[in-house]
Amino acid sequence: xxxxxxxxxxxxxxxxxxxxxxxxxxDRVSQSFFWYRQYSGKSPELIMSIYSNGDKExxxxxxxxxxxxxxxxxxxxxxxxxxxxTYLCAVRTDRGSTLGRLYFGRGTQLTVWP
Amino acid sequence: GAGVxxxxxxxxxxxxxxVELRCDPISGHTALYWYRQSLGQGLEFLIYFQxxxxxxxxxxxxxxxxxERTGGSVSTLTIQRTQQEDSAVxxxxxxxxxxxxxxxxxxxxxxTVT
Numbered sequence: 001x002x003x004x005x006x007x008x009x010x011x012x013x014x015x016x017x018x019x020x021x022x023x024x025x026x027d028r029v030s031q032s033f034f035w036y037r038q039y040s041g042k043s044p045e046l047i048m049s050i051y052s053n054g055d056k057e058x059x060x061x062x063x064x065x066x067x068x069x070x071x072x073x074x075x076x077x078x079x080x081x082x083x084x085x086t087y088l089c090a091v092r093t094d095r096g097s098t099l100g101r102l103y104f105g106r107g108t109q110l111t112v113w114p
Numbered sequence: 115g116a117g118v119x120x121x122x123x124x125x126x127x128x129x130x131x132x133v134e135l136r137c138d139p140i141s142g143h144t145a146l147y148w149y150r151q152s153l154g155q156g157l158e159f160l161i162y163f164q165x166x167x168x169x170x171x172x173x174x175x176x177x178x179x180x181x182e183r184t185g186g187s188v189s190t191l192t193i194q195r196t197q198q199e200d201s202a203v204x205x206x207x208x209x210x211x212x213x214x215x216x217x218x219x220x221x222x223x224x225x226t227v228t
Contacts (some may be wrong), residue, residue: 032215043205043219044157088157092215101170102147102215106156 003027004091006105015114019076023089023105026070033065033072036088038107044088048074079112086110116140118220120206126226127196135191135223139208146183147209147217148191150202157205163189165211196227 006023013019021035032051036044050056050063050072062075072091076083086107093103119138127133139146148160159173163183174180178196183189193200203224207217 034215036217043222044217045219046216049213049216090215101159101162102217104149104157104159 003093003103004089004105006087006089006108008106008108010109010111012111012113013079015079015081015112017079017112019079019083019110019112021074021076021087021089021108021110023072023074023091024070025072025089025091025103027091027093028067028070030067030070030091030093032092033063034090034092034102035061035063035074036090036104038086038088040085076110079110081112081114084111118206118208118218120204120220120223122223123221124224124226126228129198129227130195132192132194133196133225135193135204135206135225137189137191137206137208137220139187139189139206140218141187142210143208143218144186144211145209145214145217146189147207148181148189149205149207151205151222152202158202160191160204164214193225196225198227201225201227 035048037047038044048063050065056063060077064073086109088107089105090102121136144165146163149157161181162170178194181191203222205222207219209217
């Protein structure tokens, strides 16, 4: 059973456009949600976390969470070529014995072309 | 402050040999995770340590894999009798107790089994 699903892409957008990255998760008791960015050949880095329904904005990034639909998304406004990377969605579910481990999706590859 | 460090950065070993990979988490972080990532693939969870609790070993692919965390800090991932399919980048991450999902990744160890 896949816990976290993302479109693998690649997603290609022109510079200045809005990039929309989507993620669905299977466990309704999931509690917290994260977006990580991974540049080619580098380690993942956390860019956004969201814990409650609605939108959370941080600069050009907006995370959106809808627990009823089990859906979380990341919008990148005014996309730049430097945003080209793989974006990983991660979900934390506290189920006692699992100690609240993080479940990662396989990632969506984003390319922003100038 | 210092981030997560891993050593060695690269390791080439012959099939059948044992290898040890080391992770130094961020000081004060109680949670430590091991993942591996094969070329072009997503993150594969291996094991998760949280404080003094029994680790979540549910991701270890076989009994050739084991991990220890001594004194609540440094961790060692050991792979016995390495196989070619063990070739991957092994990533370590740490997080604080109250922000388990906000993980900070090390630079990884690239393991090549010949």
